[in-house]
Amino acid sequence: MISISKLTLDESTEEAVLRVLRTGQLAMGQETVDVENAFSKRFDGAQCIAVSNGTVGITLALAAMGVGPGDEVITTSFSFIGTIEPIIQLGAIPIFADIDVETSNISVEEIKSLITDKTKVILPVHLYGRPVDLVEIRKIAVENGIYVLEDACQAIGAQVEGIGEIGSTGTSVFSFYGSKNIACGEGGLVVTDDPSIAERVKLLRSHGSIETYKHQAVGYNGRMTDLQAAILRVQFEKIDTVTMGRRGNAQYFNDSILNENIVLPPFEVGASISCFHQYTLRLENRKYRDDLQNWAHLHEVETRAYYPYTLSGHPVVKELGFGVSCKNAEILANSVLSIPVRESLSLTEKEHIAEVLSAWQPHLS
Ligand SMILES: Cc1ncc(COP(=O)(O)O)c(C=O)c1O
Numbered sequence: 001m002i003s004i005s006k007l008t009l010d011e012s013t014e015e016a017v018l019r020v021l022r023t024g025q026l027a028m029g030q031e032t033v034d035v036e037n038a039f040s041k042r043f044d045g046a047q048c049i050a051v052s053n054g055t056v057g058i059t060l061a062l063a064a065m066g067v068g069p070g071d072e073v074i075t076t077s078f079s080f081i082g083t084i085e086p087i088i089q090l091g092a093i094p095i096f097a098d099i100d101v102e103t104s105n106i107s108v109e110e111i112k113s114l115i116t117d118k119t120k121v122i123l124p125v126h127l128y129g130r131p132v133d134l135v136e137i138r139k140i141a142v143e144n145g146i147y148v149l150e151d152a153c154q155a156i157g158a159q160v161e162g163i164g165e166i167g168s169t170g171t172s173v174f175s176f177y178g179s180k181n182i183a184c185g186e187g188g189l190v191v192t193d194d195p196s197i198a199e200r201v202k203l204l205r206s207h208g209s210i211e212t213y214k215h216q217a218v219g220y221n222g223r224m225t226d227l228q229a230a231i232l233r234v235q236f237e238k239i240d241t242v243t244m245g246r247r248g249n250a251q252y253f254n255d256s257i258l259n260e261n262i263v264l265p266p267f268e269v270g271a272s273i274s275c276f277h278q279y280t281l282r283l284e285n286r287k288y289r290d291d292l293q294n295w296a297h298l299h300e301v302e303t304r305a306y307y308p309y310t311l312s313g314h315p316v317v318k319e320l321g322f323g324v325s326c327k328n329a330e331i332l333a334n335s336v337l338s339i340p341v342r343e344s345l346s347l348t349e350k351e352h353i354a355e356v357l358s359a360w361q362p363h364l365s
Pocket residue numbers: 053054055056079080081082083125151153154175176177186187188
């Protein structure tokens with residue numbers, strides 16, 4: 001089976017982990033400082049705070065922006081649930097905006113129509129590694145005096161022409177969960193060019209204290225361990241190769257999957273330069289999607305539907321009273337299918353994937 005995600009952990013990772021084990025300092029030691037500094041240099045001096053995972057990173061950043069009970073956070077109707085759990089856990093209200101079908105990302109027009117005097121934050125997601133329209137979203141935020149927090153959990157290495165790399169301006173959160181473009185098992189990073197947000201996130205990450213046992217706030221335990229940090233430091237060096245490899249594979253598939261029943265993802269849209277965390281196809285409907293998935297599986301190509309349900313219509317979200325119907329998100333939930341695009345695919349594997357997908361005809365009885 002050609003797997004959709006596969007992490008390459010080489011000897012330098014083994015050495016890094018052993019180095020940490022030998023120091024006996026497993027948490028909040030030099031490795032965490034080193035990885036934070038490396039990211040900070042990459043992101044033009046923005047402050048980087050390493051945390052235990054992306055979900056915790058979003059929680060800490062929203063809390064640092066002052067989000068609490070009754071506040072509204074406008075977010076996308078189509079993402080992983082880790083985008084909205086922090087909003088709900090903080091007692092705030094997720095306000096779901098529909099998406100653009102072509103980009104899979106939050107619609108700017110929808111955001112505009114959902115702003116109220118309770119809106120505190122816009123939380124867009126760079127889904128599948130394709131950046132949202134940041135210029136427009138930041139403009140709306142400035143006009144309304146609200147924050148933007150970018151869920152960049154899938155977007156390490158992505159860029160926006162005219163702005164630069166995701167993370168180098170504004171406030172964003174990355175995830176380094178095992179299946180991400182670069183990974184350390186569980187891990188996250190809050191990146192911000194706003195010193196007051198950085199200070200608050202640092203405080204909240206570690207039980208509300210900077211000085212041991214002097215608690216200035218009721219915080220969280222959101223720290224990264226030095227073992228995670230050491231693995232991440234090795235992975236950090238691979239960001240550009242991984243991104244280039246994935247983009248090259250995406251281009252390859254765009255040129256070589258020839259099938260009128262499959263809609264391929266656009267390579268670029270507007271100013272957004274995707275890091276292709278996922279290469280996601282669209283099918284006519286759920287039956288076609290399931291049929292193609294079975295066909296691919298039969299021919300040893302792993303595929304996944306990210307995501308088979310919308311956030312805005314998910315039963316658990318409806319039960320809480322936050323559910324709304326978002327037409328475009330529902331279209332994608334019924335039709336998307338991601339195929340392997342990882343940089344480690346060999347030419348033979350890519351050729352096989354393209355052949356299998358080009359040969360598929362819907363088998364609908
Ligand atoms: C879009 C998105 N948001 C949030 C998260 C949560 O990140 P983590 O799994 O590191 O908590 C993920 C990753 O899994 C994600 O893909």
